[in-house]
Amino acid sequence: MAAFSAPDPEYATRVLASFDRQGIMRLIGAQMTRVEPGHVEIELPYRADLTQQHGFFHAGVTSTIADSAGGYAGYTLFPAESSVLTVEYKMNLVSPADGEKLVAIGRVKRTGRSLTVCELEVLAVKSGVAKSCAFGLQTLMCLPGRADMPQAG
Amino acid sequence: MAAFSAPDPEYATRVLASFDRQGIMRLIGAQMTRVEPGHVEIELPYRADLTQQHGFFHAGVTSTIADSAGGYAGYTLFPAESSVLTVEYKMNLVSPADGEKLVAIGRVKRTGRSLTVCELEVLAVKSGVAKSCAFGLQTLMCLPGRADMPQAG
Amino acid sequence: MAAFSAPDPEYATRVLASFDRQGIMRLIGAQMTRVEPGHVEIELPYRADLTQQHGFFHAGVTSTIADSAGGYAGYTLFPAESSVLTVEYKMNLVSPADGEKLVAIGRVKRTGRSLTVCELEVLAVKSGVAKSCAFGLQTLMCLPGRADMPQAG
């Protein structure tokens, strides 16, 4: 519903570069497929090594891509020299994460001076049909002036 | 505080076997290090491919082991023929998950007929010193009579 | 987005009767202003005795009407002989609840056999302009066959 505009015109480049620094995304095989002001999507194809005991995607994996989708949705709206941290989030896992891929969607609901709130949704796509398998809410913190990469030890 | 007794004397064997079926735990290198009635711990050594953009453990990875620790803490108290699902959970990430390993602790707070509530805590161990980096609350559902493994398609 | 149909044609009468049994709603002066399948709204005019220390609506008051809006949104979809319980909920208070009235909106996101998930939103209406002051997620349980009123002691 809400329409946001990004103060940093290079927001998409900045977000994709940060995403590329998340080692876990490479490990699980996740890809960022949409980056717009206040809206980010991440897709994750099924693999047997991403599962819980019933053979579905593990709730933690579902949450991992949801957390990053929300974090980067917020980060699209942050200034060029800044970093993003997740303060907290909550996920409701409403049906089995069963399918050939997951699509996590992060959408900014409200952005403030230091805190931003996102809604999270994860779709399980099975035989080409998408169905919501998780909903969430997330609080992010903007760290102005903090480099978005590992700091020299 | 609360002391629980497990109705299934084989609870530890059952929990460890289920944990072994979670493909994601092998992928990230997590190990279950403690299994008692209503209390489970999971450890995860640091690897560069488990990180977010600052080089710390990703919040989703922290949550993945916390969710499994809580889920299996609940599962210790379930009957032999049953399965466990996470209904929802919430994590507060209170400091960077920075260290040579994480230890996730799941503790049952209350177990009911169908729903069980656990508290979650994750410690980051850095240079041998443990510090809480996340706290959570989780709701589990017991599925009586449901096999705890993939069902034949 | 989701469109729901109520299995009980008398759902609105049933919901309003249950709302009338909530003593707290009378005490604070809340009114149910919209009842549709999967969607309920509750309004609350400002009073000085509903406030926190800055003179705005207390977060607990905001939550009270949000919890009831979500609970009754779920209850519209439940069978005639049933009752509703809140299993858990989470609220993000994104701006001061400052205005001449609050409007709490509960919308069902997903309804299952025993559990239903709702999203919650509270608007603060100030000088006639509505602004979101809180977002939430809620898990409800349907108790089939349980009377929706006090049981004889």
Added chain:
Amino acid sequence: MAAFSAPDPEYATRVLASFDRQGIMRLIGAQMTRVEPGHVEIELPYRADLTQQHGFFHAGVTSTIADSAGGYAGYTLFPAESSVLTVEYKMNLVSPADGEKLVAIGRVKRTGRSLTVCELEVLAVKSGVAKSCAFGLQTLMCLPGRADMPQAG
């Protein structure tokens, strides 16, 4: 577990004065019964006008005193010239809030520069026996230099 010390020696006076400015606490009849650094308790005797449809305390009322207990637990540790806001909180309602009174307990888990995390617990005391009816987690924000009272319009 954690032991905190309050930087403001007048913390108890400051907390009680702020509590007295919460109009809702008078309306429902809540009393602050314990104030220590990082730990606050609030009690609420049963009244028929605090109930949901089954005659138990309404989940929103339970949350109202839990939110204030946590908020003031955090506030004990804040500087003299400051104010406290709830950023978000989550409650699990694990059993009916059925009894002659409720006791809400707020305990600080971690306090940082701007954000503080508390755990919340509510006991229902029935025939003199206390039983946990709700658990929660809460994020607070410290507003340094912000007066803890209504501002002149």
